[in-house]
Amino acid sequence: MTVVALTRQNVVDFLYKEAKLLDEWKLKEWAALFTDDGTYKVPPIGKPEASPTESLFYVHDNRSRLQERAERLLKKEAHVEYPHSTTLRNYHNILVSGVESDVITVECNFTTHRTKREVLDTFVGKHKYEIVQQNGELAIKSKKVILHLDSLRPHGKISLIL
Template identity: 75%
Template sequence: MTVKTLERIDLVDFLYREAHLLDEWKLKEWAALFTDDGTYKVPPLGEPDADAKQSLFYIHDDRKRIQDRAERLLKKEAHVEYPHSTTVRNYHNIMIDDLDSDVIKVNCNFTLHRTKREVVDTFIGRHTYDIVQQDGELRIKNKKSVLKLDSLRPHGKISLIL
């Protein structure tokens, strides 16, 4: 197993690659960024530290559900996202803790602009990641997207991947 000495720019580029894959609707490639035991979570508004056993999360996926979500959103039967929304993601204020650790903690703010049927929605929040090296590549072990919104519009739904 090859372990590369990482620099901050490696992690920043990795995050930008993730954003690009999502904006280009390359969801299978996005799902492949996760480890086999990877998770993706979006807790309820106003409860960033909610316990999934006590609260209803918008998204609480293990690796299989991440893959299933990616495949489902690419199908025409996913009416809410067909045709696909146009999105632009920006990651900013990227903070990286302990590049020498086995699990690198990364936090960043995000802004996601989505346009669909002449409506523009903006999602803002904070991503937290646990990133590891696996077979010489960076992989997401855990991703949590905390929305910094008062409410969701329309109809309280998140129909795409933050």
């Protein structure tokens, strides 16, 4: 296993790469950023520490479900996202811990603007990551999206990857 000395800037650049892939709808490439045992979770609003066995999560995907989600959203049959929304993601207040350890933890605030059918939605919240080095590259071991919203509008569901 190749381990390369990392800096905080390497981690920040990796997050910006993730945001760019999502904004460009390169979802297969985005899913490939995750480790084989990687997870992507969006807990219920107002319950960031909820247990998936006791609460209904908006998303609770392992790596294979994540890949399936990415492939499904790219198909024309995914009517809710075809044609695709236009999105613009911003990550701010990025806090990186453990750059020299096996698992790098990152917390950052995010804003995702989404426009579709002349409606602008804004999602705000916090991302929590566990990032590792895999084959000399950074990879996401876990990503948790904590929404800081009162509710989802207008339709009460999330149809894109946050």
